[in-house]
Amino acid sequence: MYEDYTNQSLSSKEYRELLGTAIYVFNSNNGFLIENILRADENNKYDWYELIDKMGGDLKKIVTKTIINESEKQNKKKLGKDIEEIFSSLVETRNRIIHSFAITDPSGVQILRTKEKKTHTQFTITTELLMKFIKDNEKLALKLHEFRGY
Template sequence: MYDTNLTRISLPSKKYCYLLGVAQCVFTSNVSLVIENILKLSNDSNWYKLIDSEAGTINREADKTISKVSGPEIHDKFKKVISMRNRIIHGFRCTDNKGRQILGTKEKGSGVQFYVDEKYLLDFINLNNELYDALDEYRNSHQEGYENNINNATKSM
């Protein structure tokens, strides 16, 4: 373990905690970018409502907007990212077979249990990188619509 003054609760390794933090940050960044791209396409969408929505709801909005223009790639990647994130968030603390504090989780539906190990977290971060690249490419290829809707959104603030 490593020294921390933040809590008396036992923690996983410093690297594992770091990867959990990075995983959360890249996910929330991508949620914001998905919302930005939805707003670019839809005058009916509302930032205030979307920012308070669950990721699954946001993905359904992305399917109605972004997918109509770009195809299913972004929606499918975001859906996979959400599923992986849910396994992290709904995980439970346990000790793995190597004696390390780690998260355990289960597949929704089948109940098959597995560890959220460093490889899983790195795979999640890498998938978020792929999603970010697709979202950024999409945003850059639809810049005109983006500027029009951002101007409309800032007028309503």
């Protein structure tokens, strides 16, 4: 498929819409996570400008120091752990999406593929994978709302 704005071969509009939605909801949650980190940062150790530039893996360490610690104080240890686990999983999937490569599949469809970082096993970024990623981002958003308290 082609568009007026590029001569490069593209995947379907639906696939690109899901891909864009996946990136958008992750980025939205990343900002929401940072908001929650800053609210839980009792010592004002972090600032938005520093956090927004951090890689997901680096944010995970800060989640432990802030959100998990604050959750424990509120007797909601599981909530903090859930946030950390969901976010970590999303970061890994997001990385696989971002570091993917375009292919033409055997049926002639343009689609993205990626690989497992450690094993190098390749797999296709299917619409199902993108939908799961979007839904998992929704789960994270709900947990972050619960942590924030409103």
